[in-house]
Amino acid sequence: xxxxxxxxxxxxxxxxxxxxxxxxxxxxxxxxxxxxxxxxxxxxxxxxxxxxxxxxxxxxxxxxxxxxxxxxxxxxxxxxxxxxxxxxxxxxxxxxxxxxxxxxxxxxxxxxxxxxxxxxxxxxxxxxxxxxxxxxxxxxxxxxxxxxxxxxxxxxxxxxxxxxxxxxxxxxxxxxxxxxxxxxxxxxxxxxxxxxxxxxxxxxxxxxxxxxxxxxxxxxxxxxxxxxxxxxxxxxxxxxxxxxxxxxxxxxxxxxxxxxxxxxxxxxxxxxxxxxxxxxxxxxxxxxxxxxxxxxxxxxxxxxxxxxxxxxxxxxxxxxxxxxxxxxxxxxxxxxxxxxxxxxxxxxxxxxxxxxxxxxxxxxxxxxxxxxxxxxxxxxxxxxxxxxxxxxxxxxxxxxxxxxxxxxxxxxxxxxxxxxxxxxxxxxxxxxxxxxxxxxxxxxxxxxxxxxxxxxxxxxxxxxxxxxxxxxxxxxxxxxxxxxxxxxxxxxxxxxxxxxxxxxxxxxxxxxxxxxxxxxxxxxxxxxxxxxxxxxxxxxxxxxxxxxxxxxxxxxxxxxxxxxxxxxxxxxxxxxxxxxxxxxxxxxxxxxxxxxxxxxxxxxxxxxxxxxxxxxxxxxxxxxxxxxxxxxxxxxxxxxxxxxxxxxxxxxxxxxxxxxxxxxxxxxxxxxxxxxxxxxxxxxxxxxxxxxxxxxxxxxxxxxxxxxxxxxxxxxxxxxxxxxxxxxxxxxxxxxxxxxxxxxxxxxxxxxxxxxxxxxxxxxxxxxxxxxxxxxxxxxxxxxxxxxxxxxxxxxxxxxxxxxxxxx
Amino acid sequence: xxxxxxxxxxxxxxxxxxxxxxxxxxxxxxxxxxxxxxxxxxxxxxxxxxxxxxxxxxxxxxxxxxxxxxxxxxxxxxxxxxxxxxxxxxxxxxxxxxxxxxxxxxxxxxx
Numbered sequence: 031x032x033x034x035x036x037x038x039x040x041x042x043x044x045x046x047x048x049x050x051x052x053x054x055x056x057x058x059x060x061x062x063x064x065x066x067x068x069x070x071x072x073x074x075x076x077x078x079x080x081x082x083x084x085x086x087x088x089x090x091x092x093x094x095x096x097x098x099x100x101x102x103x104x105x106x107x108x109x110x111x112x113x114x115x116x117x118x119x120x121x122x123x124x125x126x127x128x129x130x131x132x133x134x135x136x137x138x139x140x141x142x143x144x145x146x147x148x149x150x151x152x153x154x155x156x157x158x159x160x161x162x163x164x165x166x167x168x169x170x171x172x173x174x175x176x177x178x179x180x181x182x183x184x185x186x187x188x189x190x191x192x193x194x195x196x197x198x199x200x201x202x203x204x205x206x207x208x209x210x211x212x213x214x215x216x217x218x219x220x221x222x223x224x225x226x227x228x229x230x231x232x233x234x235x236x237x238x239x240x241x242x243x244x245x246x247x248x249x250x251x252x253x254x255x256x257x258x259x260x261x262x263x264x265x266x267x268x269x270x271x272x273x274x275x276x277x278x279x280x281x282x283x284x285x286x287x288x289x290x291x292x293x294x295x296x297x298x299x300x301x302x303x304x305x306x307x308x309x310x311x312x313x314x315x316x317x318x319x320x321x322x323x324x325x326x327x328x329x330x331x332x333x334x335x336x337x338x339x340x341x342x343x344x345x346x347x348x349x350x351x352x353x354x355x356x357x358x359x360x361x362x363x364x365x366x367x368x369x370x371x372x373x374x375x376x377x378x379x380x381x382x383x384x385x386x387x388x389x390x391x392x393x394x395x396x397x398x399x400x401x402x403x404x405x406x407x408x409x410x411x412x413x414x415x416x417x418x419x420x421x422x423x424x425x426x427x428x429x430x431x432x433x434x435x436x437x438x439x440x441x442x443x444x445x446x447x448x449x450x451x452x453x454x455x456x457x458x459x460x461x462x463x464x465x466x467x468x469x470x471x472x473x474x475x476x477x478x479x480x481x482x483x484x485x486x487x488x489x490x491x492x493x494x495x496x497x498x499x500x501x502x503x504x505x506x507x508x509x510x511x512x513x514x515x516x517x518x519x520x521x522x523x524x525x526x527x528x529x530x531x532x533x534x535x536x537x538x539x540x541x542x543x544x545x546x547x548x549x550x551x552x553x554x555x556x557x558x559x560x561x562x563x564x565x566x567x568x569x570x571x572x573x574x575x576x577x578x579x580x581x582x583x584x585x586x587x588x589x590x591x592x593x594x595x596x597x598x599x600x601x602x603x604x605x606x607x608x609x610x611x612x613x614x615x616x617x618x619x620x621x622x623x624x625x626x627x628x629x630x631x632x633x634x635x636x637x638x639x640x641x642x643x644x645x646x647x648x649x650x651x652x653x654x655x656x657x658x659x660x661x662x663x664x665x666x667x668x669x670x671x672x673x674x675x676x677x678x679x680x681x682x683x684x685x686x687x688x689x690x691x692x693x694x695x696x697x698x699x700x701x702x703x704x705x706x707x708x709x710x711x712x713x714x715x716x717x718x719x720x721x722x723x724x725x726x727x728x729x730x731x732x733x734x735x736x737x738x739x740x741x742x743x744x745x746x747x748x749x750x751x752x753x754x755x756x757x758x759x760x761x762x763x764x765x766x767x768x769x770x771x772x773x774x775x776x777x778x779x780x781x782x783x784x785x786x787x788x789x790x791x792x793x794x795x796x797x798x799x800x801x802x803x804x805x806x807x808x809x810x811x812x813x814x815x816x817x818x819x820x821x822x823x824x825x826x827x828x829x830x831x832x833x834x835x836x837x838x
Numbered sequence: 839x840x841x842x843x844x845x846x847x848x849x850x851x852x853x854x855x856x857x858x859x860x861x862x863x864x865x866x867x868x869x870x871x872x873x874x875x876x877x878x879x880x881x882x883x884x885x886x887x888x889x890x891x892x893x894x895x896x897x898x899x900x901x902x903x904x905x906x907x908x909x910x911x912x913x914x915x916x917x918x919x920x921x922x923x924x925x926x927x928x929x930x931x932x933x934x935x936x937x938x939x940x941x942x943x944x945x946x947x948x949x
Contacts, residue, residue, distance in 0.1 A: 548894040548901030571854035575903035829857035830845040
C-alpha cells in the first residue's frame with residue numbers, strides 16, 4: 031500500500047530527505063506544505079544573492095518540474111496550523127490532510143529582540159528570500175543599513191549590502207565579532223578587514239530602540255549612539271521553530287526531541303533539521319542536517335539507520351575574508367590551546383586539544399590547512415607526535431619535510447587556494463583543463479593569485495599537479511632566500527598594497543627571515559624610495575657600505591672620493607681645491623677616471639667628513655661614483671670649440687647632469703653626449719646616449735661597456751634640448767619605476783622590450799607624467815649627501831679608543 | 839668574572855648598524871640589532887680583512903661588505919659554505935650604556 035507522507039516545511043533538510051526517498055524508489059504519496067510561497071532552494075547561497083554574485087534562479091534546488099514528475103502535492107504558501115495526532119491529520123487553510131507518516135521540518139525562526147520599534151516597516155531578519163529581497167531593495171548606493179548582530183549571518187548580511195553600495199553599520203552586543211567562533215584577537219582581525227571594506231562595526235552595542243514614525247529611520251543604542259537607518263536587519267540568532275510540535279504535545283526540549291531514527295515521541299511523527307534536538311544537541315549547519323535526511327529517508331523506507339552527529343566546519347561566505355572554524359573551540363578543563371598569530375599579515379590560527387586529540391580549529395587569514403585540521407578532528411587521531419609542529423599544518427607533519435605537492439594533491443576540489451578572490455582548487459584545475467597552462471593564463475581566467483599574490487606558490491603547485499612534466503615553473507626565481515616572491519611581484523605588491531616601509535613589506539608579504547638579508551634589504555629600500563618618494567624615508571642601514579658612506583670602499587677598508595665635475599668640465603679653482611685636499615689628507619693616489627673626473631683614492635673613513643667639507647667649500651658636491659644612481663655624463667667639446675660639432679654637446683651634458691644627479695636608480699646610470707656622429711664621448715656604449723646631428727638629437731639607450739659590451743639602441747629623435755631633457759628624465763623614471771634592483775638599463779630593456787619603452791615615451795601625456803614624477807622625486811632626493819654628513823664628523827670616527835685609556 | 843668598560847651610549851650605535859672601538863688588540867665592531875641586542879666582534883673578516891662594522895646587519899647576522907660572507911653575531915662563525923670565524927668579546931647594555939669586555943684595555947689580549 032502506498033504510504034501517505036505529509037511533510038511540513040520545504041527546506042534543505044526535507045528536500046534532501048525526499049531526494050533520498052525517491053532515489054531509493056520509495057512508494058510514497060507526498061504532500062509538501064511550506065509557509066514560504068516556493069519550493070526548496072539553497073538557503074546557504076542567499077548571501078551571494080544578496081551581494082549580487084548570484085541570482086535566485088541559480089540557487090533553486092528543486093523546481094516545479096522536479097516536484098511534478100515525482101507526484102508531490104505541493105502546498106506552497108500554505109502553512110500548517112495544527113496537527114491532530116489522534117486522527118492523524120494536519121490542518122491548513124484548505125482543510126485537513128491525512129497522513130500515515132508525518133515529517134516536521136519547520137526549521138528555525140530568527141530571534142527578534144524585544145525593543146520598541148521592532149515591528150516597524152523596514153525591519154527584517156535574514157532567513158529567506160523575502161528578507162534577502164528586502165535588503166537588496168534597501169541597499170542601493172547612499173542607503174543606510176544597520177545590522178544588529180555580528181555573528182556569521184549578520185556579517186554576511188552586512189557584507190552583502192555593502193557590496194551593493196549601502197553604508198552599513200553592524201551593532202554587536204559582545205566585545206568582538208563572532209565570539210562563538212573567534213577569540214578577541216581573531217575578532218579584531220575580522221573587524222579590521224570589514225572596516226577596510228567600509229563597514230562600520232560597533233561592538234559592545236546594546237540596541238535600546240528602533241526609531242521611526244511610519245518606517246525605520248534610525249537605531250538608538252543604550253550608550254546614546256544613534257545610527258540612521260533605511261533598513262534594519264536583525265541577525266542576533268535563531269531558535270528552533272517548535273510551535274506546531276508544542277501545540278501537538280510532542281516531547282520538546284529546546285527543539286523537537288528525536289531519537290537516532292529521527293522519530294519523535296509519537297511513532298508516526300518524525301522530525302529533522304534545525305527544529306530538532308538530538309541527544310540534547312541542536313543543529314544549524316548543513317552537513318549534519320543532510321545526515322539526518324539520509325537517516326530519516328531510510329527510516330521511512332523501513333530500513334535500519336541511526337543518526338550520529340559528526341563534527342562540522344564553517345566558513346564565512348564573505349568574499350576576501352578568510353575564516354575557518356571546525357569542531358569544538360570552547361575553553362574547558364583539560365583543554366589546551368595552540369595559538370599562532372601574525373597580526374602584520376592578518377593571520378591567526380588556534381587549535382584546541384583535549385588530551386592527545388585535536389577537537390577544534392579556528393583559522394583566520396590563512397585557512398589553507400583547514401581541511402587537514404578538520405580531517406584530524408573528524409578522525410579523532412592521536413596528535414601527540416605532531417604536537418610541536420601541528421599548528422604549521424601538513425607541511426610539517428611527521429617531522430620529515432613533506433613534499434609540498436603532496437599536500438596540495440591531498441586537498442579536495444573545493445579547497446580554497448586564493449583567498450582574495452575565493453578561487454578553489456577545482457576551479458583552477460578546470461581552467462587548466464580548458465587550456466590555461468601558464469600562470470598568467472590561470473590568473474586571467476580565474477583571478478587566482480591576481481590580487482595579493484601570496485597564493486602564487488600554491489597556484490603553481492596546483493598547475494604542476496595538473497600538468498605534470500608539461501608545467502614549466504616560473505623561470506623567475508624568488509628575490510632571495512627570505513621570500514618566495516620575485517622582484518617583480520614585490521614591486522607590484524608594494525604599489526598595490528600600499529606598503530611603505532621595509533617592516534611592512536616583510537610582514538605583509540610573509541618574509542621568512544627576521545630583518546631580511548644583505549640582498550633583499552637594499553632592493554626593498556630602493557623600491558620604496560622609487561615608489562613612495564614623498565612618504566618613505568631612506569633607510570641608511572639597508573644601504574650597501576658605499577651608499578651608506580657615500581664613498582667607495584677599497585680592499586684595505588679605505589675609501590675613494592670623487593667630486594662631481596659637471597659634464598667633465600672643471601676649472602683651476604676646483605683643481606686647486608682637489609690638490610689641496612689630496613695633500614692635506616695624504617691621499618695616496620689621485621687618478622683621472624673614465625667618466626671625466628678625478629678620483630682621490632685611499633682616504634680613511636674618519637677623514638671623509640673633513641675632506642668633503644673642504645671640497646664643498648670649493649663648490650663641489652658628491653659625484654655619486656658609488657651609487658646605484660646617476661654617475662657621470664661624459665661629453666665632448668661640441669660646437670664650442672670643435673670644428674665638426676653640430677650642437678653644444680658640453681652644455682647639454684652639463685644640463686643633463688644637473689637635471690639627473692642625486693636620483694637613485696635600480697643600478698648605475700652613465701650618460702654620454704657626443705657633438706657629432708664621430709662620437710668622441712663614446713655615447714653609444716652608455717646606458718643613455720645622445721648623439722648630436724644637424725637636425726637635432728639622436729637619443730639611444732641600453733648600451734653597456736662592462737662585463738658585457740653592447741651598443742645602444744635607437745630610441746627617439748628630437749629637435750630641441752628641452753625635448754632631450756624631458757625624454758631622458760622620463761625614460762629614467764620609467765626605468766626607476768619598473769626595473770628590478772641591480773638590473774642595468776640594457777638588461778631591463780631586454781626584458782620589457784624597447785618598443786614598449788618607446789611607446790611610453792612617445793605618448794606625450796605619459797612622457798609628461800613620467801617627467802613630473804621624476805621631478806617630484808628629485809625635489810626630495812637631489813641633495814648633496816656630503817654636505818649632510820660633513821656636519822657630523824663624530825659619527826665617522828671610532829666610537830671609543832681604548833688604546834688611549836690606561837689599563838690598570 | 840668579566841670586567842667591563844663603558845664605551846658609549848646605546849643610542850650612539852644605529853639600530854641594524856655598528857660602530858668601531860679601537861683597542862690595543864685591534865678594532866672591535868660593536869653591533870646593535872633591530873631589537874637592541876648588542877654584540878662585539880673583531881672588526882676583521884677572516885677572508886680578506888673586510889671591516890665587518892660596515893656590513894649590513896640583518897637579524898643577528900652581518901654580511902661582510904667586501905665579499906658578502908655572512909657571520910652569526912652570536913657565535914662569530916661564518917655561515918653557509920664559507921668557513922671561518924671571528925673573535926667575540928663580552929659586551930652588555932646597562933642603563934642605556936654599552937659596556938665592553940675590559941680585558942681589551944690590556945696591551946696584549948689575554949688570548
